[in-house]
Amino acid sequence: xxxxxxxxxxxxxxxxxxxxxxxxxxxxxxxxxxxxxxxxxxxxxxxxxxxxxxxxxxxxxxxxxxxxxxxxxxxxxxxxxxxxxxxxxxxxxxxxxxxxxxxxxxxxxxxxxxxxxxxxxxxxxxxxxxxxxxxxxxxxxxxxxxxxxxxxxxxxxxxxxxxxxxxxxxxxxxxxxxxxxxxxxxxxxxxxxxxxxxxxxxxxxxxxxxxxxxxxxxxxxxxxxxxxxxxxxxxxxxxxxxxxxxxxxxxxxxxxxxxxxxxxxxxxxxxxxxxxxxxxxxxxxxxx
Amino acid sequence: xxxxxxxxxxxxxxxxxxxxxxxxxxxxxxxxxxxxxxxxxxxxxxxxxxxxxxxxxxxxxxxxxxxxxxxxxxxxxxxxxxxxxxxxxxxxxxxxxxxxxxxxxxxxxxxxxxxxxxxxxxxxxxxxxxxxxxxxxxxxxxxxxxxxxxxxxxxxxxxxxxxxxxxxxxxxxxxxxxxxxxxxxxxxxxxxxxxxxxxxxxxxxxxxxxxxxxxxxxxxxxxxxxxxxxxxxxxxxxxxxxxxxxxxxxxxxxxxxxxxxxxxxxxxxxxxxxxxxxxxxxxxxxxxx
Numbered sequence: 105x106x107x108x109x110x111x112x113x114x115x116x117x118x119x120x121x122x123x124x125x126x127x128x129x130x131x132x133x134x135x136x137x138x139x140x141x142x143x144x145x146x147x148x149x150x151x152x153x154x155x156x157x158x159x160x161x162x163x164x165x166x167x168x169x170x171x172x173x174x175x176x177x178x179x180x181x182x183x184x185x186x187x188x189x190x191x192x193x194x195x196x197x198x199x200x201x202x203x204x205x206x207x208x209x210x211x212x213x214x215x216x217x218x219x220x221x222x223x224x225x226x227x228x229x230x231x232x233x234x235x236x237x238x239x240x241x242x243x244x245x246x247x248x249x250x251x252x253x254x255x256x257x258x259x260x261x262x263x264x265x266x267x268x269x270x271x272x273x274x275x276x277x278x279x280x281x282x283x284x285x286x287x288x289x290x291x292x293x294x295x296x297x298x299x300x301x302x303x304x305x306x307x308x309x310x311x312x313x314x315x316x317x318x319x320x321x322x323x324x325x326x327x328x329x330x331x332x333x334x335x336x337x338x339x340x341x342x343x344x345x346x347x348x349x350x351x352x353x354x355x356x357x358x359x360x361x362x363x364x365x366x367x368x369x370x371x372x373x374x375x376x377x378x379x380x381x382x383x384x385x386x387x388x389x390x391x392x
Numbered sequence: 393x394x395x396x397x398x399x400x401x402x403x404x405x406x407x408x409x410x411x412x413x414x415x416x417x418x419x420x421x422x423x424x425x426x427x428x429x430x431x432x433x434x435x436x437x438x439x440x441x442x443x444x445x446x447x448x449x450x451x452x453x454x455x456x457x458x459x460x461x462x463x464x465x466x467x468x469x470x471x472x473x474x475x476x477x478x479x480x481x482x483x484x485x486x487x488x489x490x491x492x493x494x495x496x497x498x499x500x501x502x503x504x505x506x507x508x509x510x511x512x513x514x515x516x517x518x519x520x521x522x523x524x525x526x527x528x529x530x531x532x533x534x535x536x537x538x539x540x541x542x543x544x545x546x547x548x549x550x551x552x553x554x555x556x557x558x559x560x561x562x563x564x565x566x567x568x569x570x571x572x573x574x575x576x577x578x579x580x581x582x583x584x585x586x587x588x589x590x591x592x593x594x595x596x597x598x599x600x601x602x603x604x605x606x607x608x609x610x611x612x613x614x615x616x617x618x619x620x621x622x623x624x625x626x627x628x629x630x631x632x633x634x635x636x637x638x639x640x641x642x643x644x645x646x647x648x649x650x651x652x653x654x655x656x657x658x659x660x661x662x663x664x665x666x667x668x669x670x671x672x673x674x675x676x677x678x679x680x681x
Contacts, residue, residue, distance in 0.1 A: 128540065149572040150544035199543065199570070200489070256488065257441040282570050285440040285598050286639040312572035315642065352574035357601060357642035357664060364668040370675050379642050383649040390654075390674055 109174075110274060110306060111138040111161055111194075116171030118156050118330075130156040132330035134171070138274070143300050143307040145317040145338065148327035149352030154310045155199065157327070158276050161308065162194035163187040176273075192221070195272030197264050199279040202256075204263040210254070211247030213262055217270040235269040238299065240291045257284040264292075268299075274306040275299065281316050293320055315356040318342060318377040326351055343375045358382035365389075399467070400428035401482075401561060401592055402452055406461035409447055413459060421447040423615035424461070431560070434583075434593040436603035436623070438638065439612035445596045448612070449565050452594065453483035465561070481510060484559030488566040490546035499541075499549050500525065500534040506557040524552035527582045544575035551579060561592040569598060580605065600627065601641040604662050611638065628660040643667050 118131035130153045138144055138161075146154050159165040160173050166180055167173050173180040175190050198204050207213035214235055218228045233243045239261040251262060260280060267275065277296070281289050293316060299305040311317050317324065317338065324341040326334035328351040334341055341348070342355045345363050355363065358379055362372050372389055376382040409422040422444045429435055437445045450456040451463045454470040465482055468475035487493055496502035503521045512520065525531045528548035533541065538549055547567060554562060564583065568576045580602060587593045595606060603609050609626040611619035613636055619626055627633070627644040634640075640648070644662055651659035657674075661667045 126540070149574050150542035200491075255441045279570065285443075286600075287440050287637040289598070290637070290639075312576075314573065352572060354573040354577075358646060360664050361643065361646065361667050361671075364664055365671060368668065368672050370672060379645045379649070382642070382646050383653075386646065386650060386671055387653060390650075390671065390678075 107140040109137045110140045110176055111136070111308075112172075112174040113137070113157070113160065114172045116157070116160065116167065116173060117169045118153075118160075118165070118171075119169065120156075122169070130330055131171075134327075134330070134332055136325055136332055136335075138306065138308055140273075141304055141306055142323060143309065143321040145321035145324040146308065146310045146327060147312065147314070147317055147324060147353055149312070151329075152327040152351075153330040154327055155278055158196060158278055158308065158310055161274070161276050162196050163190045164196065192217075192270050193272055194274040194276060195267035195270055196276045197260075197267050197278060197280050199282070202252075202259050204266065205251040205259060208250060208252075209247070210241070210249045210251055210262050211243075213251055214265045214269050217266060221270070231269050231271075232265075235265040238268050238295055239265045240288070240295065241265060257288045260284060261288070261292075272305070274308065276308040276310070278310045279312065280309075281311060281313055289316070296320060312353070314342070314354055314359075318356045318359070326353065328352070339375055339377060342377060361386075398430055401431045401466055402427070402429040402594070403464040404428070404448075404451070404461070405463075407448070407451065407458050407463060408460040409444075409451070409456060410459045411447075421615055422451075422459075425615070425617055427610065427617065429561075429592060429594060431592055432587070432590055433608065434587045434606045435595070435608045435610060436606035437594065437596045437610045437612060438598070438600065438603050440637070443612040444615040445612045446565055449485070449563050449594065449596050452561070452563055453485050454479045455485070481557060482559060483561045483563060484554035484557055485563045486547075486551050486554045486565065486567040488569055490543065490550040490570075493550040493553070494538040494546060497537050498534075499530065499536050499538055502538055502549055503552045503556050506553055510557060520556045520558070521552075524556040525549075527555060527585065528552045529578050529582075544571040547571055548575065548579060551582065555582075555586060555591075559591070561594065562586060563594045563596070565596045566598065567595075568602065576602075598639075600639045601643075604641050604644075611636070624660050624662050627662060 113134050113136040116131050116134040119127050119129045121127045134157055148154050163180055176193055178185055205213050211232055214232045215228050218231045236243050241261050281292060300307050309321050321338055324338050325332050342359045345355050358376050362375050372385040376385045404425055404427040407422050407425040411419040411421055439445045454476050457471055463470045465479045468479055470479060494502050495505055500521050503524050504517055507517055507520055525534055528551050530548045538546055568579050583593055597603055604623045606623060609623050610617055627640050630640050630648045643664055646667060647661035648659050650657040
């Protein structure tokens with residue numbers, strides 16, 4: 105499954121307002137590799153550096169302080185780099201979708217990227233329709249809606265559709281499921297899974313919702329105070345609740361049940377990450 | 393709860409609300425809502441985007457006025473502009489996005505802004521700011537500019553600003569949805585503490601395990617209240633919630649599915665400890681047979 109490294113971060117540092125009394129250090133030597141075709145989670149409490157880090161993934165931030173960033177074989181500190189090709193390859197959906205919408209109408213907003221790429225109107229329209237379908241927005245009902253009349257959840261869908269419309273190879277989602285209602289959240293998770301499994305899109309899922317992380321990703325990086333402090337498969341990471349707690353994080357409720365039972369001497373066969381796994385594991389224990 | 397002999401602090405009767413009533417396509421956001429909230433209660437309102445829950449919340453502190461029906465806060469009708477100030481000092485509000493709520497350039501000034509406007513005296517003001525920042529665990533940041541804080545930290549400052557006015561009712565409109573687990577837990581702990589001290593809590597949330605800690609859960613769909621009751625009763629109705637495409641706390645779902653396989657397994661366990669207790673009891677009693 106791990107084909108080739110798509111994003112390689114080595115010893116990356118970042119300090120905001122460097123050299124001023126207001127300097128805040130966000131990254132303190134991050135090492136991370138994202139492979140083509142995988143779904144990776146980056147978790148960490150607020151202020152751990154996650155959002156700063158992912159801005160390096162598509163060249164919104166370029167290494168000027170110590171550290172090296174290679175995206176799709178290209179050194180991001182190269183001043184002659186074609187950043188637009190990187191941005192098309194790596195789509196970034198921000199935490200606050202309203203900061204990502206700037207056109208008046210939903211359809212125009214989603215069409216912006218394809219238009220910049222020089223797509224013909226008919227193809228553009230189909231691309232917008234496809235992107236809206238992928239995020240669960242009805243094309244006819246929403247294309248002429250005002251972006252600023254949308255609810256928070258709808259804005260997030262439009263922002264995501266706008267990024268998807270560029271057909272990126274890597275989709276980076278920064279807290280994209282927070283603040284969405286349960287229907288929208290489950291729908292989004294299912295759609296992301298489909299993009300990942302059927303369309304081979306590489307997913308980088310930045311989240312503080314452990315249940316979403318458990319459902320969606322195969323591998324997890326844990327960040328704390330500007331560093332990567334844990335990494336492993338999702339099951340390995342959530343099997344270490346004490347460490348996660350130390351870093352201000354938790355585990356999904358169903359995993360917590362397993363840890364609570366383990367503390368009382370009842371060990372499940374494996375650490376469950378989802379409700380379905382939890383039911384199986386508890387059932388097996390009750391009937392063994 | 394023993395509130396039945398008391399007057400409701402919030403009383404909502406036959407509430408309808410239209411956005412853009414003059415336009416060609418007015419949006420009928422609330423379609424006849426009746427709800428009473430009693431002093432000291434902790435009520436969670438859940439439902440999808442567009443179900444009307446935020447619109448309902450905005451009626452509780454007179455940010456919106458009913459298109460039809462009435463809302464009373466401590467007996468004051470929100471339609472009466474003369475009551476607006478008294479209503480807003482009774483009901484504090486915290487919204488989802490803290491960026492729209494922070495006004496000052498230093499955290500402690502931001503928290504002081506509300507009570508200062510209410511005319512709270514200097515000494516009391518300082519004490520309140522310190523207390524409020526303590527409740528949300530942000531005392532260390534008191535001299536920082538808010539815009540330099542992370543989303544979670546900003547939200548805690550916004551909550552501190554609201555509670556510094558010592559409102560009797562605190563309405564949280566998805567106030568934890570952008571926080572990390574630790575931040576969320578610290579805010580929830582603060583909310584539980586405020587509630588234990590007597591503040592009435594109305595929490596609008598998507599997180600069902602958060603709603604599980606309320607006294608009462610109100611489920612909204614398409615502008616109406618469709619379910620209402622203690623969390624244990626509401627969340628046990630897994631099939632109905634599923635039909636509404638709402639989530640159920642993971643423990644409740646485990647409990648439900650285990651009950652489907654073995655009807656002697658309780659279907660209404662809500663908390664991790666309860667479920668662990670039940671499994672442990674069964675494992676141990678099996679050993680004795």
